[in-house]
Amino acid sequence: EDQVTQSPEALRLQEGESSSLNCSYTVSGLRGLFWYRQDPGKGPEFLFTLYSAGEEKEKERLKATLTKKESFLHITAPKPEDSATYLCAIPNSGYALNFGKGTSLLVTP
Amino acid sequence: DAGVIQSPRHEVTEMGQEVTLRCKPISGHNSLFWYRQTMMRGLELLIYFNNNVPIDDSGMPEDRFSAKMPNASFSTLKIQPSEPRDSAVYFCASSAETEKQYFGPGTRLTVT
DSSP states (O other): OOEEEEEOSEEEEETTOOEEEEEEEEOSSOOOEEEEEEOTTSOOEEEEEEOSTTOEEEETTEEEEEOSSEEEEEEOSOOGGGOEEEEEEEEOSTTOEEEOOOEEEEEEO | OOOOEEEOSEEEEOTTOOEEEEEEOOTTOOEEEEEEEETTTEEEEEEEEETTEEEEOTTOOSTTEEEEEEETTEEEEEESSOOGGGOEEEEEEEESSSSOOEEOOOEEEEEO
């Protein structure tokens, strides 16, 4: 069965303190790995799609990387506005997604 | 574009009552998804429509849950009868033939 596991469950950083979030997956034939950001009281918002090992995508202070078993979301010099829950997902049936439980990130000033 | 629209945003109901959640996808999107989010189980797919046809309903918990998509611009998720364990945030999402999904703001359901 396809599975997605995220760690840590929660992470607290000081402003400017870089770190990484992990997403481990097991799937027979990866059709992409997706990162979403979810702010409190809102729906998830798309960030990145990665399709093959070695691929990297960047957006502002975020960089996503992919290996054959896991993906990392690196956060460089985070700001308080980066506080959110970060979700990773892999395709399920058709275009549906199987989400991990997320990492709740808090960045303090 | 207004994005995915869901209503109501909050629903409080008593156990045994019927609950209907509504969703209007982004115009031009032909895939629609209903998800449920709880602290314990995270974000779970309930059902997935493509071109108004249900493709995968394996996530629908039981017969108390039903979903319809009568046309390309409207979908409903109905729970009858509702139970306290159905309390969660229900999200609708849509996409245009890709896994990049656009989520609505969600409906927070509380069943007492």
